[in-house]
Amino acid sequence: MTDNILACRVGSVELANPLIAASGTFGFGREAAALYDPACWGGICSKGLTLRERLGNATPRVAESACGMLNSVGLQNPGLAYFMQNELPFMAGLGPRVIANAAGHSTEDYLSIVEGLAADPRVEVIELNLSCPNVAEGCMSIGTDPRQIRLLVEQLRPLTTKPLWVKLTPNVTSIATAAMAAEAAGADAISLVNTFLAMRIDIRSRRPILANNTGGLSGPAIKPIALRMVHDVYQAVKIPVVGMGGIASAEDVIEFMLAGATAVQLGTAQLVHPYLPMQILEELPPLLQELGFSRISEVTGQLKTY
Amino acid sequence: MHYNGQGLEHEAEVVNNQQLSPRYCRLTLRCSSVAEAAKPGQFVNLLSGQYLRRPLAVATVDDDLFTVGIEIKGEGTRELSRLAPGETVNILGPLGHGYTLEGAEQLLVVGGGTGIFPLQHVLQKARAAGVPTLACFGFRSRQESFLLDELEEQSDELVVTSDLGDLGISGTVLRGLEALWDSGRIRTGCRILCCGPKPMMRSVAAFAAGRELACEVSLEEHMACGVGLCLTCVCKTRNPETEAGYRYSRSCLEGPVFAATDVIWD
Ligand SMILES: Cc1cc2nc3c(=O)[nH]c(=O)nc-3n(C[C@H](O)[C@H](O)[C@H](O)COP(=O)(O)OP(=O)(O)OC[C@H]3O[C@@H](n4cnc5c(N)ncnc54)[C@H](O)[C@@H]3O)c2cc1C
Ligand SMILES: Cc1cc2nc3c(=O)[nH]c(=O)nc-3n(C[C@H](O)[C@H](O)[C@H](O)COP(=O)(O)O)c2cc1C
Ligand code: FES
Numbered sequence: 078m079t080d081n082i083l084a085c086r087v088g089s090v091e092l093a094n095p096l097i098a099a100s101g102t103f104g105f106g107r108e109a110a111a112l113y114d115p116a117c118w119g120g121i122c123s124k125g126l127t128l129r130e131r132l133g134n135a136t137p138r139v140a141e142s143a144c145g146m147l148n149s150v151g152l153q154n155p156g157l158a159y160f161m162q163n164e165l166p167f168m169a170g171l172g173p174r175v176i177a178n179a180a181g182h183s184t185e186d187y188l189s190i191v192e193g194l195a196a197d198p199r200v201e202v203i204e205l206n207l208s209c210p211n212v213a214e215g216c217m218s219i220g221t222d223p224r225q226i227r228l229l230v231e232q233l234r235p236l237t238t239k240p241l242w243v244k245l246t247p248n249v250t251s252i253a254t255a256a257m258a259a260e261a262a263g264a265d266a267i268s269l270v271n272t273f274l275a276m277r278i279d280i281r282s283r284r285p286i287l288a289n290n291t292g293g294l295s296g297p298a299i300k301p302i303a304l305r306m307v308h309d310v311y312q313a314v315k316i317p318v319v320g321m322g323g324i325a326s327a328e329d330v331i332e333f334m335l336a337g338a339t340a341v342q343l344g345t346a347q348l349v350h351p352y353l354p355m356q357i358l359e360e361l362p363p364l365l366q367e368l369g370f371s372r373i374s375e376v377t378g379q380l381k382t383y
Numbered sequence: 384m385h386y387n388g389q390g391l392e393h394e395a396e397v398v399n400n401q402q403l404s405p406r407y408c409r410l411t412l413r414c415s416s417v418a419e420a421a422k423p424g425q426f427v428n429l430l431s432g433q434y435l436r437r438p439l440a441v442a443t444v445d446d447d448l449f450t451v452g453i454e455i456k457g458e459g460t461r462e463l464s465r466l467a468p469g470e471t472v473n474i475l476g477p478l479g480h481g482y483t484l485e486g487a488e489q490l491l492v493v494g495g496g497t498g499i500f501p502l503q504h505v506l507q508k509a510r511a512a513g514v515p516t517l518a519c520f521g522f523r524s525r526q527e528s529f530l531l532d533e534l535e536e537q538s539d540e541l542v543v544t545s546d547l548g549d550l551g552i553s554g555t556v557l558r559g560l561e562a563l564w565d566s567g568r569i570r571t572g573c574r575i576l577c578c579g580p581k582p583m584m585r586s587v588a589a590f591a592a593g594r595e596l597a598c599e600v601s602l603e604e605h606m607a608c609g610v611g612l613c614l615t616c617v618c619k620t621r622n623p624e625t626e627a628g629y630r631y632s633r634s635c636l637e638g639p640v641f642a643a644t645d646v647i648w649d
Contacts, residue, residue, distance in 0.1 A: 112390050139613075
């Protein structure tokens with residue numbers, strides 16, 4: 078077997094490389110599979126899943142901004158049962174680790190979804206979305222309150238032995254406090270960040286560009302803030318950190334890993350450049366060599382702060 | 384950012400940039416895979432200096448060249464309109480689900496503004512397939528009209544309308560359609576293919592429904608990816624499976640072209 082210098086592990090989860098397709102920017106893998114072989118990814122996250130089908134928010138759902146975009150999709154997804162029957166088999170056949178992103182409107186919702194996902198061996202990781210800014214209940218309203226994070230994750234933890242990653246919202250004063258709450262409740266890893274609650278206005282119509290009025294900002298515009306938050310969380314918890322927010326190059330991957338990420342997710346940048354994961358994977362080995370690392374797992378947390 | 388185009392991603396060479404009217408121009412791009420594969424109604428997604436790509440319809444194809452027509456709206460289209468011959472532009476395409484040309488005894492293309500561009504491609508392919516065409520194109524005024532000679536040449540029969548009344552029939556494309564209908568030139572088995580502003584497509588869809596003609600429309604929604612990944616570009620389409628009676632379909636993948644009867648206009 079050849080030595081794979083890009084291999085890494087998030088707790089018990091072994092990845093062929095640190096690149097994971099971010100939830101909501103990859104569907105269930107079918108669209109990417111029409112463009113290239115998605116086996117190149119280390120892992121792939123499903124679109125946020127709710128118990129029942131959600132049609133999603135009114136349009137426009139996207140607004141551009143400098144170096145990024147706002148979205149207000151509103152968790153459009155076919156619901157858990159449809160996913161298990163029609164999308165999961167396909168996702169599981171692609172090769173990368175399969176991560177199911179679970180979103181709820183209430184504690185009961187989360188309990189049922191996690192129970193459902195836990196029952197199927199093809200789901201390898203459950204990523205709890207406590208951070209979607211585009212729906213009225215659940216999600217971000219839980220993720221902004223460390224006490225609620227802890228209560229919820231404590232109830233979900235006994236339902237599954239699968240790795241449980243808690244995905245945090247950056248729309249808080251202290252992301253470290255939120256991460257510690259998730260860790261204390263038994264989370265296996267923290268993924269961050271979800272999008273920043275944001276707004277754009279059409280000055281001529283005097284109306285918000287998004288029909289939902291507000292949306293979540295993503296892309297390179299948020300990278301420095303996301304990076305600082307990954308750094309904060311890495312220092313605050315012992316469990317692994319999966320970093321994301323504006324990653325668009327091999328250098329960005331290294332930056333997030335230096336700050337403490339053991340793996341990273343790629344979202345918005347691969348919406349604009351769908352073949353980006355392949356390019357990054359090509360550029361990582363020579364970059365590692367240039368930086369004096371023999372394998373990517375060595376990079377995590379090697380930041381030397383002043 | 385530099386990386387090698389793969390699959391649907393191409394570095395297309397700008398071969399020509401032609402001013403069509405004060406606000407419109409047309410780029411001729413060299414890219415054999417798009418020129419060969421594009422179906423009428425499909426689009427390409429172009430990088431400009433802005434963050435997101437800009438979708439533009441494939442307008443005409445010729446050997447390894449294709450054209451896109453651009454109306455300058457904001458920064459992205461302004462930057463694209465300034466591309467000079469010899470420069471390259473990063474594109475993804477061809478993308479989306481286009482018009483149905485097969486099985487029609489006659490095609491009637493109806494468009495206004497930038498909607499005329501994808502319909503040029505329909506006219507080209509219909510002629511190659513030997514399907515008779517009628518075209519009805521609307522402009523604001525003679526001054527803002529473009530490509531009249533080319534459109535005349537591409538269609539078997541062309542009707543032009545103008546809002547200001549100084550070119551062709553006075554009024555909207557609906558006046559033109561009524562004139563065509565009254566003169567009996569629209570045959571049974573004719574299919575209407577439409578692209579233009581939403582209110583126009585809506586009224587053309589109603590015209591078609593009233594006369595039991597098949598009709599397809601091309602919707603313009605704001606897009607982030609253009610390849611089906613993000614669910615931002617959706618439009619409401621009829622769907623009896625859901626309680627609400629509709630679902631949101633992706634205009635970049637299931638569309639931009641939809642059967643007019645599937646679209647919920649609101
Ligand atoms: C399938 C499809 C085919 C199209 N074909 C053509 C064509 O052949 N010729 C042409 O001139 N235009 C076409 N358009 C519209 C064109 O994409 C927009 O005018 C352009 O994106 C505006 O960008 P901007 O930066 O100039 O304007 P801005 O208003 O500054 O753009 C801001 C954001 O809104 C988006 N946006 C604004 N208007 C539209 C619109 N009408 N449709 C979609 N996104 C929009 C932009 O892409 C960008 O993300 C098409 C659109 C779609 C969806
Ligand atoms: C269009 C879109 C849809 C998203 N949907 C989800 C979702 O369903 N669940 C989720 O946890 N995050 C969702 N996100 C957030 C991303 O997974 C990611 O956390 C965020 O965009 C930051 O990373 P990026 O800058 O690389 O995109 C979505 C982001 C975008 C742009
Ligand atoms: S633009 Fe992303 S799904 Fe259509």
